[in-house]
Amino acid sequence: MGKYILAQTLEEAFDALTKYRDKARVISGGTDLLLLIKGGKVKVDCIVDITNITDLNYIDYDNGLIRLGALVTHSEVEDSSIIKEKAVLLAEASRAVGSPQIRNRGTVVGNVANASRAADTPLALIALDAKAKVVSKKGQRIERVEDLFVGLGKTNLKNEELITELYFRGLKPEQGGSFVKLAKRRALAIAGVNVATVITVDRERSVFSNARIAVGCIVPKPQRAKRAEEALIGYPISDESIRNASQEAAGEVSPRTGIHGSAEYKREMTKVLVARTIKNALEWIKWEG
């Protein structure tokens, strides 16, 4: 029978993580971890429960910077007026997760820490250029969310480390964002392809001054579609640019045929979804072209 630590403070959590090393796992919502344990994919001697560390439950907005604590759930993000106004794509991504019951418990940080291939919210975080505060007994490091993912289901988090916070700048007036998910049904669905995009426009010159496009699902870890971004940055805001960028995105990914679809289809859909997120993002800033 394993151990279950209901940590009341971060120190307690770190103590347990250090003691049990790779046999300890952190739990917040539990929607990912319990599945892994039940499926025998993970053997755990000690569960370190951080849900009582109430300091970790916050959505803060200060001077353009949005900070999410480790215990913020998808439901809270979905309903947050700050996120809906300033980081709409993250609200869209959270809303797309699983089902209401799963959103009530699953945390945005948990989604990142578990590095699930199909996860929705990490894409929005990457498009927003979010950073994670990775904390351990020894100290803290700041890591770009996109750099945390090192492979299928893997982050570069060490056993004794916890993500305590995610932060990113909210969308500015010249920025728009969108998240789109293609799945086989409209709820409780794992994506076949999902995309999150943030674009920045230079209204005077009518060009894209920046773009961050994150593609998920069909790749082992969330991936920036860098060639697609380059096909936008500095280019006019036009259907042609969007077409080129989405074409580039399709060329950048290496999907595999699986139960969610064939490689060819996923590649095509990458193109379609990248184009859609760019258009949605332009709509967000009410770009009339």
Place this chain on the structure above:
Amino acid sequence: MGKIRIRFRVNGQDAELAVDPMATLLEVLRRQLGLTGTKKGCDAGDCGACTVIMDGKAILSCLTPAMQAAGREIITVEGLSCNGELHPLQKAFIECGAVQCGFCTPGMLLSAKALLDQNPNPTREEVRMAISGNLCRCTGYKKVIDAVMLASERIG
């Protein structure tokens, strides 16, 4: 033995139990508390039959460690009626023909209650969204939504 004592409230009553630290809330409710109204449809978070309300929110008890119930307020289907009086949702489900095989019903009722407790006058779309994590193979969902709307009218 390794079991841990936890205290929580279920259906308005205090409960104190020694639980296996690795047990799910679903197991504890069904086995230790004998509250078999909450169902195990898949044990993997895919069907919603195990839905209960914890601190006002609908959650999946099959994916919730029993330990996380400590200090919290749980409502199961058995806690919906009060002194033998059915909850308006239960009455509406019966009247609207929203019950067929009945296996998804407890979970549906609780997802619906969690919604109505937060949003007493939902639109049909909002009800549809609230039950989107509860699979039903029998009803096609229409009469379930009818029932929740009827209950919301009566409560409000």
Place this chain on the structure above:
Amino acid sequence: MHVVGKRIERVDALKKVMGKALFADDLRFEGMLYAKVLRSPVSYAKIKKVDASLAKELKGVRAVLTARDIPGENRIGILGDPFRDQPVLADEKVRYIGDPIAIVAADSAKIAEEALNLIKVEYGELRPVFDPVEAMRQDAPRVHEKGNLASLRKIRRGDVKEGFARSDVIIEGTYKTPFQEHAYLEPEAGIGKVDENGDITVWACTQFPSNVKKEVAKVLGLSLSKVRVIQTVTGGGFGGKLDISVHCHIALLASKTGKPVKLVYTRPESIMASTKRHPFIVKYKTGATKDGKLLAVEAEIIGDTGAYASYGPAVLTRAAVHATGPYSVPNVKVDAYAVYTNNSICGAMRGFGVTQVAIAHEAQMDKLAERLGMDPIEIRLNNALDVGSRTATGQLLSHSVGIKETLQQAHKAASEWKQDISRTVPTGRRGIGVGAMWYGIGNTGHPNPASVFLDLQDDGSITVLSACAEIGQGLDTVLAQIAAEELGTNIKDVKVISGDTGVAPECRGSSASGQTYIAGNALRQAAIQARETLFQQVAADLKVKPEDLYLDNQAICVSGDSERRISVVEAIKRCRSLGILTLGSGWSNPDTTPLEPETGQGNPYVTYSFATHLAQVEVDAETGESRILKLAAFNDVGKAINPIGVEAQLEGGLSMGLGQALMEELLIEKGAIKTPTLAQYLIPTSLDMPEDMSVSIVEEAEPSGPFGAKGVGEPASIPTTPAILSAIYDAVGARVTKLPATSERVFQALRRRPY
């Protein structure tokens, strides 16, 4: 009528909304043990050796059983001989991944699971076959000694060669449907218990308690009188709980250990071990005149029945009989093959072969309409069966043929829908589609009787006793209504005790959409018997003829003389004073004829249900995604005993039909299921169903049915799938002939369009 035809609250709804309904896993007995099943991880192999010694020694393990421990016959099969080909515990060979080899009973499920890991099985792997077409070849590996052809059903009517020769237009098509899963919310579960006499009681979910009783008795080598089956509240069946699942295993373990034994399937185990819908390959050829009159239909149907027969031959037979669709076709040639492979076992699933052929016959009608420039509903109306038509099996339809009415109503609705041409996404295109079907009620040309007992008690209240299974479809309520109606009782005073072989004799399985019709008729007989006993005595006392009496508001009255009446309770009292009990028994079997082996000619059903469904879809032309905007069902049910129950079935049927059209496919590769969870095998959620869903009940009374009723369970879902496929084609000109029409398949079909 005071209760039949009224919107009645279900008699079992209260316990279900209170969470008090006892499903099998909710039951617990003192000293109960927990069972687990060791299942084959390989598709096809000889069993060389099974060593359970280590498992038996594990602390907490109370029994480990293999094939040699079976006291009776180690064979089950729902169709009986010659299709009783499935071992309860594999003896010589395993034939599919999931085939049970050993069962364990232990103090906890956890210990039982550990014990499974300690059982050593040596397999001699054999070359498997997974493709039914390949399996039909001479050189294919034999899944069974007798060969891989489980059955061939032939329908021959007229002369198709001549029919095609006379046809102005010929349409051909090949349609492929996948394995599908019932996905009832309740995984299989049951408890077996033995008493001091060695009598076995099985509490379990099932659609067919009487069959469970027979099989358990056979497998345990007991006489039928020593086995009782009590169906627990069953959380859905849809055909998947007709076969034996946990029942023989728990009976064996209970018998061996002397303790109650519970077995509960995990969801992946349920998906792996229970039967599936037969995947079909349908090659279809239609010949018609230039005016759209059908002259000939030729179809070849290949159904993969998997490792064991289950209902295979019956499914292919029903498919063959219904292959023409609800249309009059003078020349018909159908060959329907049920083929063994080493895939999962295929058996009954809502629609039972008609679901699959309907996809074919409706696509063919659409293609024909398009080719001839005719309206798709008009062309169906011109060919629709009617009273006086002969079917492909030569049966003369003499009554209750509602297909035209359903088509006409659909036509009217469709024209109203056509006025709406908006779209929700810029790349969306809208379309409307129609699907029609017919479905024979009860087993195809094969006996399937139901029996019911009825007791009219001293106080006028009634108890109905039967072994028929309420599986969520609403049977208990329908039976209560029929009893209440026949005896003029308040429905609140009718108690139905069902699903228990200990209180009533044999009852057919809840299948073939036949319980309202068959069990309903049996119940009517029983009720009438009780009523006649009552009337005999009252007539004698009042010195009138029994025919002059009638029931009115809990009283027995004399025709034309309203002063003379006696309350039902008084009348019963009078009977009792003479030692007369007012009870009844009834049993009913539809009067059908078996099909001729070479031509399929015969009268396989007494009555058919008919339906037309309509769908409006918006297809996203860029992604191939379909959003269903509107669904409408028009079903001829003969008579809706409980209209709200019929609506409920129809709405549920629409959701299953939608799921099958867009997202349901059980992927099996080299015999291994790739979609063993409900996250991978997808059924519709509330967000997948349209808000605009309407159902319309058509009542073409069936004279031989209780109050004119026929059936609705399967007719509720069969026409929806073709309607949606038809709508997708109407929207974007993409015809998907390999199901389901996932966004990718629609996308691929879009690309293949000539324009």
